Amino acid sequence: MAKTALITGASKRVGKSMAVHLARLGWNMAIHYNSSETEAKMFRDELEKDYPHQQFAIFKADLNSTAEVEMLLPEVVRIMHTIDLLINNASLFGSATIDKTSTEFLEQQMNVNFKAPFILTRDFAHTCQSGVIVNIVDTRIVNNQSGFAAYSLSKKALWELTKMAALEFGPTIRVNAIAPGLTLPPTDKGEDYLLKLAEKIAMKRPGGLEPILKSLEYILNNDYLTGQLLFCDGGENLGILN
C-alpha cells in the first residue's frame, strides 16, 4: 500500500520539488499551503492526472497561528487516514539584525519556522506513532552572522529539536534534518544572485534542488539513520572564502 507524506509549504519551490519526487516514487501526498491556494490546487490536479492510482489532497493552515497548526495534523489524518512521513519545509525567510528585529517579527519567524514544526512533531508522535520526520533547516545554523537573526535562530532551534525528538521518539520514529545552502534565489532575485555568492563557497556553484532530493531519498532508505543533519550546501558550512 502506498505511503503518505505531509509536506508543509508544498505548493511551490523546494517543497513542491520534494512532493513531485515522492509522488514519482509512489507516495500519496498531503500538500500543505497557506497563501498559495491557486498553485496548491493546480499542483494537486497535475499530480492526480500523472498518478491516478495515488491520493493527493491540499490542506490550508497559517503556521503563524497556533490554533491552525494544531488542527493541521488531525485534519490530514482524517482525510488521508495515516501519515508516514512529515517534512517540515515551510518557512519565513526574514532579514534583520538583532538590533532591527521587532518583537512581532521575531514571533512570526519563530512560530512558522520552529513552533509549528515542534507542534507537528509532537502530534505526529501522538497520532501516527511510527514513521519519519525530516526538518529542512539551513546551512546558516553553523554561523553567527546576524543579518537574518530571527530566521537563523529559528533554524538553529529546529536542528536542536531534531536531535531531541530523535532520542525521545526512537526507535519507531526517525527524525533527521537537511541543511540546504545556495538552492533557489529569493523570489525578488535572479540566478545571478546565487552565482555571485557561490564564488565564495568550496563547490563554486549553486546546488539547485537535486542535492536536497538525493538527501531526502538517502534518509528514507537508511533505516538506521536518526538525529542526523545532511548539509546540501556545497561546503558552505565550512566557511566563506575571502
Ligand SMILES: NC(=O)c1ccc[n+]([C@@H]2O[C@H](COP(=O)([O-])OP(=O)(O)OC[C@H]3O[C@@H](n4cnc5c(N)ncnc54)[C@H](OP(=O)(O)O)[C@@H]3O)[C@@H](O)[C@H]2O)c1
Ligand atoms: N531557497 C533556498 O535557497 C534555501 C536555502 C536554505 C534553506 N532553505 C530552506 O528550505 C525550505 C524551502 O525553501 P523555499 O525557498 O522553497 O521556501 P519559501 O519559498 O520561502 O517558502 C516555502 C513556503 O513556506 C510557506 N509559508 C510561509 N509562511 C507561512 C505561514 N505563515 N504559514 C504556512 N506556510 C507558510 C509558503 O506557503 P504559501 O506560499 O502557501 O503561503 C511558502 O510557499 C525552507 O525551510 C528554507 O528555510 C531554502
